[in-house]
Amino acid sequence: MTAPAPRQKVIPCLWFDKQAEEAASFYVSLLPDSRVDAVVRSPGDYPSGKAGDVLVVEFTLAGSRYTALNGGPMFKFTEAVSLQIDCEDQAEVDRLSDALSTVPEAEQCGWVKDRYGLSWQIVPHAMTRLLSDPDEGVRKRVFDAMMDMKRLNIAELERAARG
Numbered sequence: 001m002t003a004p005a006p007r008q009k010v011i012p013c014l015w016f017d018k019q020a021e022e023a024a025s026f027y028v029s030l031l032p033d034s035r036v037d038a039v040v041r042s043p044g045d046y047p048s049g050k051a052g053d054v055l056v057v058e059f060t061l062a063g064s065r066y067t068a069l070n071g072g073p074m075f076k077f078t079e080a081v082s083l084q085i086d087c088e089d090q091a092e093v094d095r096l097s098d099a100l101s102t103v104p105e106a107e108q109c110g111w112v113k114d115r116y117g118l119s120w121q122i123v124p125h126a127m128t129r130l131l132s133d134p135d136e137g138v139r140k141r142v143f144d145a146m147m148d149m150k151r152l153n154i155a156e157l158e159r160a161a162r163g
Contacts, residue, residue, distance in 0.1 A: 015069050017048075030100070042054075093154070126158065
């Protein structure tokens, strides 16, 4: 018998106006080990909705649990909080950037903003490796190259690392 997965102690809650279910379904379509776990409907009327409306959506995104709340229009996402995706290769960087970015001209250093206003960092694992290189010159060249990019390009980062 397999032991149950450890309970996740901290679960991010994402505040939406009325798009929690739509957003959760979209997000889980993008990454493996993702699923909508539960949709909770309000048992009564509340300030921004009525009985029967979707109130909370619990979902798993790449193995981590999240909650999406339909809390109303009072609060919006800002770039102060983002979700970072560690990508294996350029194909994954491009696929996720294409899927999540609603304003490609606003992309910067791998950051994108989705149609719900949530910011994402689409980061190739190679960049993390290169920015951890023991050679300060490599780190500086990679950093400088990254600062000029909108969508991160692994081949260009590797070229910058080589000098």
